[in-house]
Amino acid sequence: MIKSAGSKPGEIPAPTMADVARKAGVSAMTVSRALRQNSYVSEEARERIMAAVNDLGYVLDQAAGSLSSRKTGFVAAIIPSINNSNFSDTARGITDALENTGLQLLLGYTDYSVEREEKLIESMLRRRPEGIILTGGAHTARARRMLEKAAIPVVETWDIPTNPVDQVVGFSNGEAMALLVRTLAAKGYTRFGYIGGTTSRDTRGSQRRAGFVRALEELGLPTGRVISFGVPPISMEQGAQAIVSLLDRWPDTQVVLCVSDLSAFGALMECRRRGLRVPEDIAIAGFGDYEISACSHPRMTTINVGCYDIGQLAATKLIEAIQGEGGTAEEITLTGYRVIEREST
Amino acid sequence: MIKSAGSKPGEIPAPTMADVARKAGVSAMTVSRALRQNSYVSEEARERIMAAVNDLGYVLDQAAGSLSSRKTGFVAAIIPSINNSNFSDTARGITDALENTGLQLLLGYTDYSVEREEKLIESMLRRRPEGIILTGGAHTARARRMLEKAAIPVVETWDIPTNPVDQVVGFSNGEAMALLVRTLAAKGYTRFGYIGGTTSRDTRGSQRRAGFVRALEELGLPTGRVISFGVPPISMEQGAQAIVSLLDRWPDTQVVLCVSDLSAFGALMECRRRGLRVPEDIAIAGFGDYEISACSHPRMTTINVGCYDIGQLAATKLIEAIQGEGGTAEEITLTGYRVIEREST
DNA sequence: CTGTTAGCGCCTTCAG
DNA sequence: CTGAAGGCGCTAACAG
Numbered sequence: 001m002i003k004s005a006g007s008k009p010g011e012i013p014a015p016t017m018a019d020v021a022r023k024a025g026v027s028a029m030t031v032s033r034a035l036r037q038n039s040y041v042s043e044e045a046r047e048r049i050m051a052a053v054n055d056l057g058y059v060l061d062q063a064a065g066s067l068s069s070r071k072t073g074f075v076a077a078i079i080p081s082i083n084n085s086n087f088s089d090t091a092r093g094i095t096d097a098l099e100n101t102g103l104q105l106l107l108g109y110t111d112y113s114v115e116r117e118e119k120l121i122e123s124m125l126r127r128r129p130e131g132i133i134l135t136g137g138a139h140t141a142r143a144r145r146m147l148e149k150a151a152i153p154v155v156e157t158w159d160i161p162t163n164p165v166d167q168v169v170g171f172s173n174g175e176a177m178a179l180l181v182r183t184l185a186a187k188g189y190t191r192f193g194y195i196g197g198t199t200s201r202d203t204r205g206s207q208r209r210a211g212f213v214r215a216l217e218e219l220g221l222p223t224g225r226v227i228s229f230g231v232p233p234i235s236m237e238q239g240a241q242a243i244v245s246l247l248d249r250w251p252d253t254q255v256v257l258c259v260s261d262l263s264a265f266g267a268l269m270e271c272r273r274r275g276l277r278v279p280e281d282i283a284i285a286g287f288g289d290y291e292i293s294a295c296s297h298p299r300m301t302t303i304n305v306g307c308y309d310i311g312q313l314a315a316t317k318l319i320e321a322i323q324g325e326g327g328t329a330e331e332i333t334l335t336g337y338r339v340i341e342r343e344s345t
Numbered sequence: 346m347i348k349s350a351g352s353k354p355g356e357i358p359a360p361t362m363a364d365v366a367r368k369a370g371v372s373a374m375t376v377s378r379a380l381r382q383n384s385y386v387s388e389e390a391r392e393r394i395m396a397a398v399n400d401l402g403y404v405l406d407q408a409a410g411s412l413s414s415r416k417t418g419f420v421a422a423i424i425p426s427i428n429n430s431n432f433s434d435t436a437r438g439i440t441d442a443l444e445n446t447g448l449q450l451l452l453g454y455t456d457y458s459v460e461r462e463e464k465l466i467e468s469m470l471r472r473r474p475e476g477i478i479l480t481g482g483a484h485t486a487r488a489r490r491m492l493e494k495a496a497i498p499v500v501e502t503w504d505i506p507t508n509p510v511d512q513v514v515g516f517s518n519g520e521a522m523a524l525l526v527r528t529l530a531a532k533g534y535t536r537f538g539y540i541g542g543t544t545s546r547d548t549r550g551s552q553r554r555a556g557f558v559r560a561l562e563e564l565g566l567p568t569g570r571v572i573s574f575g576v577p578p579i580s581m582e583q584g585a586q587a588i589v590s591l592l593d594r595w596p597d598t599q600v601v602l603c604v605s606d607l608s609a610f611g612a613l614m615e616c617r618r619r620g621l622r623v624p625e626d627i628a629i630a631g632f633g634d635y636e637i638s639a640c641s642h643p644r645m646t647t648i649n650v651g652c653y654d655i656g657q658l659a660a661t662k663l664i665e666a667i668q669g670e671g672g673t674a675e676e677i678t679l680t681g682y683r684v685i686e687r688e689s690t
Numbered sequence: 691c692t693g694t695t696a697g698c699g700c701c702t703t704c705a706g
Numbered sequence: 707c708t709g710a711a712g713g714c715g716c717t718a719a720c721a722g
Contacts, residue, residue, distance in 0.1 A: 014496070016715060027693050032717060040691055057494035062471040063408045063417060064715035067698045072408060082433045091427055095454075104468060107452050109440075123449060126407040128359075149402035151357070236640040262636075269642040291607075292637065295581040297614040361699060372709050377701060385707055409699035412714045 015056040023052035035060055066128070075318065076106045076129040078120055080136075080202075081233060086260070086288045086307045087135065090157065093311025094133060101319055103130070110135075112201045112232045118143040125150050131318040133311075137161020137168075138203045153321035155314045159204055160332065167321065168332040169314040171305060173204045174211030176337045180257060180285060180303050181215035183339045189255040189283065192216055193225035195234070195242040195267060196259035202232035205259045208287060212257055225250045234259055239266025247282065254283060255345060261286030261293045261302050268296060268344060283345040298343035305337040360401040368397035380405055411473070420663060421451045421474040423465055425481075425547075426578060431605070431633045431652045432480065435502065438656025439478060446664055448475070455480075457546045457577045463488040470495050476663040478656075482506020482513075483548045498666035500659045504549055505677065512666065513677040514659040516650060518549045519556030521682045525602060525630060525648050526560035528684045534600040534628065537561055538570035540579070540587040540612060541604035547577035550604045553632060557602060570595045579604055584611025592627065599628060600690060606631030606638045606647050613641060613689060628690040643688035650682040 021028040026045055033039040034049040041049070052058070066072040077094050079087040087109075095105055106129060108120040118140045124132065125146060131153040137160070139147070147154055147165050154166035161168060181192065192212070199206035209226065216223045229242045239258060243266075247253060258264035264286030268278060276282050278298055286293050289304035313333060366373040371390055378384040379394040386394070397403070411417040422439050424432040432454075440450055451474060453465040463485045469477065470491060476498040482505070484492070492499055492510050499511035506513060526537065537557070544551035554571065561568040572594075574587045584603060588611075592598060603609035609631030616623050623629055623643055631638055634649035658678060 012496070014494075018715080028715085029694080029717075030692060033692085042691060045691085057490060059467065059470045059491065059495070061473060061715055063473060064412050064698090065717065067408055067412055067700090067715080068717040070698070070718095082427065082436055083430055085428055085430070088427045088433060104451075104472070106449075122404065125404045127449070128406060128408060145402060146404065149359075150404070151359070236636055240640060265637075266640050269640055272642045291581055292610075295585060295611050295614055297617045363699080373700080374710080375708060378708085387707065390708085406699055409714095410701065412699080412716090413701040415701095415714070 014061075015058045016061075017058075019056060020049065020052045020058050023056065024048040072128045072130060073103055074106050074127050074129040075103045075131050075133070075315070075322075076108070076121075076124040076127070077133040078108050078110060078117060078124075078135060080110050080112045082107075082109045084233060084262075085290055086305075089307035090135075090311035090314075093308040093313075094315040095311075097312045097315030097319065103319070103322075114138055114140050114143070114201075118146075121146055130322045131155070133157060133314050133318060134165075135159075136203050137164065139165075153318055155318050155321075157310050157314045159207070160334070164330060164332065166330055167317055169310055169317060169335060170333075171335045171337050172211075173207040174214065176303055176305060177208040177211035177257065177287065178215035178218075179337070180287070180301075180339055181212055182219070183341070184255055184257075184283070184285065184301075184345055185215075185219050185221065187345070189345075190221055191225070191250075191252055191254045192221065192223075193227070193246050193250060193253040193256040194258070195227050195229060195239060195246060195256060195263055197230055197232040197234045198228050200231075202259075205232055205234075208259055225253055229263075232259075234263040236262050236266035236269075239263030240270035241266075243267035243270055243282075243284075255279075255285065256282065257285050257287070259287060261288045261290040261300065264300060264302070265290075265292050265296060268298075268300060272297075279343070279345050285345050289340055293340075293342070296344075301340065301342045301345040303337055303339050306335055310335050359406075360403045361406070362403075364401060365394065365397045365403050368401065369393040417473045417475060418447055418449055419451050419472050419474040420448045420476050420478070420660070420667075421453070421466075421469040421472070422478040423453050423455060423462060423469075423480060425455050425457045427452075427454045429578060429607075430635055431650075434652035435480075435656035435659075438653040438658075439660040440656075442657045442660030442664065448664070448667075459483055459485050459488070459546075463491075466491055475667045476500070478502060478659050478663060479510075480504075481548050482509065484510075498663055500663050500666075502655050502659045504552070505679070509675060509677065511675055512662055514655055514662060514680060515678075516680050516682050517556075518552040519559065521648050521650060522553040522556035522602065522632065523560035523563075524682070525632070525646075525684055526557055527564070528686070529600055529602075529628070529630065529646075529690055530560075530564050530566065532690070534690075535566055536570070536595075536597055536599045537566065537568075538572070538591045538595060538598040538601040539603070540572050540574060540584060540591065540601060540608055542575055542577040542579045543573050545576075547604075550577055550579075553604055570598055574608075577604075579608040581607050581611035581614075584608030585615035586611075588612035588615055588627075588629075600624075600630065601627065602630050602632070604632060606633045606635040606645065609645060609647070610635075610637050610641060613643075613645060624688070624690050630690050634685055638685075638687070641689075646685065646687045646690040648682055648684050651680055655680050 017028045034041045110117040286302040293300035293302045362373045379386045455462040631647040638645035638647045
């Protein structure tokens with residue numbers, strides 16, 4: 001504990017604006033003005049105020065300020081996992097877009113659970129954020145109701161919900177995966193396998209799987225070689241185990257697509273460990289273009305979905321809606337993705 | 346924009362406690378009591394209140410509450426990078442420890458810059474967090490002063506500062522790296538190389554390097570094979586480039602230690618790509634025990650430092666200090682680390 | 691350019 | 707178990 005702290009008796013209460021005002025010989029209102037960028041304060045007064053602020057070690061109390069100004073300066077963002085670099089890239093994009101707007105990020109993660117998302121939304125709304133960014137379009141009914149009641153701009157990302165709450169910045173996970181299938185089919189592969197999680201929780205994961213199946217159907221190729229493996233997120237280790245089962249069951253599989261680069265990497269390394277040549281004996285592709293896929297040996301084919309840009313764009317749209325007149329139409333912004341062919345296919 | 350929103354004229358203002366109270370036929374005070382767990386409210390009143398809350402879609406405004414209760418329910422945490430799974434594991438540990446305490450995390454990242462840390466600390470202190478968790482012991486003078494003035498519990502993590510602000514939950518990065526050197530020296534390696542970043546910004550990185558050199562000196566082994574490579578964080582790709590330079594310059598190097606598993610992985614893959622056998626031709630070890638090191642081929646030797654536990658323990662200590670009488674002594678809690686020997690050495 | 695007045699929405703405190 | 711009064715620290719709105 002520093003000096004005297006906590007709620008000890010004899011504690012020195014933090015200085016308030018009134019303390020600064022007294023010390024600088026002005027009113028609290030002038031201090032308030034001096035501490036913001038806009039409003040006019042004489043150079044002389046400003047200097048005295050800043051000196052007093054420094055002397056006292058005064059730090060503005062935004063909770064009090066936002067109560068009276070009715071603006072909290074918070075923006076909430078909810079991602080599935082903070083440990084997944086795809087989503088933390090999105091979080092970085094959000095933070096960077098928020099820089100210099102005076103808005104502060106309230107970040108939470110759901111562990112891929114809509115129930116946890118609901119709780120998070122509730123606890124975040126208690127902080128009265130001026131806008132909120134969500135991942136995906138699957139929410140509980142109560143979460144949806146709370147969002148609508150909150151009457152703040154909402155941006156759903158990483159997906160294209162069929163029934164958006166408000167704005168959307170995302171892409172079709174199914175279409176992206178389908179594109180990958182078509183690209184690989186064009187190279188001559190016909191016997192495709194798939195590794196992903198159980199479909200119940202991770203909506204993006206199940207959309208990718210659906211896109212995989214749909215693309216194969218359209219190409220008239222067999223669709224059955226699918227391994228579903230545990231609840232998301234599917235780890236590298238699970239990818240390794242899954243490819244063993246998959247090749248065990250369907251030994252003539254030529255190429256395996258995975259729900260993400262992480263499981264793909266696990267699968268890739270396991271194949272190398274077992275002496276399989278990639279892509280000669282078995283080709284492998286991931287999803288998400290994580291750092292790892294550009295660096296592995298062999299380098300991995302994957303699909304880049306612009307995680308950082310999603311975050312930056314979502315935040316930009318949100319800021320516009322917050323600062324705008326509130327009349328922005330509901331809007332769906334599609335973000336791009338592209339297949340990155342590397343050595344593993 | 347949902348329904349009517351933003352600051353449009355004709356907007357429906359969010360319901361307040363008074364609205365709920367009116368609807369439930371009680372006073373605002375009773376609503377306030379009903380919405381918390383403690384305090385006594387009759388079952389009958391509580392039911393009516395909850396019904397009104399539901400009808401109105403009322404969500405408590407914590408900013409107002411904390412102004413009067415003088416407790417914000419915020420805890421701040423600052424990590425170097427949100428994209429590094431070691432630190433996001435720590436963040437998860439913090440979040441998990443905070444669960445069910447009613448405390449909410451305010452998370453920020455510095456990109457390894459003490460200047461950015463200073464700005465973050467300032468903007469977070471404006472939210473009046475009840476405690477703060479930092480990474481490392483290097484702060485600007487002004488940051489230190491602000492922390493001291495704030496008179497809230499502080500926990501520095503991931504390091505053992507020579508002059509702690511308050512509490513510490515960490516380990517010696519230098520000692521951990523030295524242990525790795527000794528472990529490998531015991532296996533017979535004598536010609537060690539090292540890959541890390543420039544030392545100016547990442548204090549943990551430079552401590553690891555110092556530990557590397559110190560351990561070799563104590564063993565009477567040569568210490569010169571060090572490649573410094575860019576500002577942190579050192580990427581996988583930089584690890585790949587660095588090992589090429591290193592082996593180019595010192596071809597007889599037997600084992601290379603890296604500042605983290607990420608650069609070590611890049612180095613490992615690059616060696617495999619060039620047809621080098623690992624560990625026969627060149628052994629490689631990382632630091633941090635990222636998921637990747639357990640899954641790569643060959644699996645990588647590294648050192649596990651309990652990232653998640655650091656976060657959980659730091660938050661637990663912080664909560665104790667917050668809830669305690671404020672008299673907790675300054676305390677240094679050492680966390681454990683252990684070498685994990687795998688196939689790459 | 692500066693000050694005054696009032697009140698943001700809730701909780702503390704004290705009375706019933 | 708419930709209510710009334712008052713104020714947390716700041717800023718909007720208006721007056722000078």
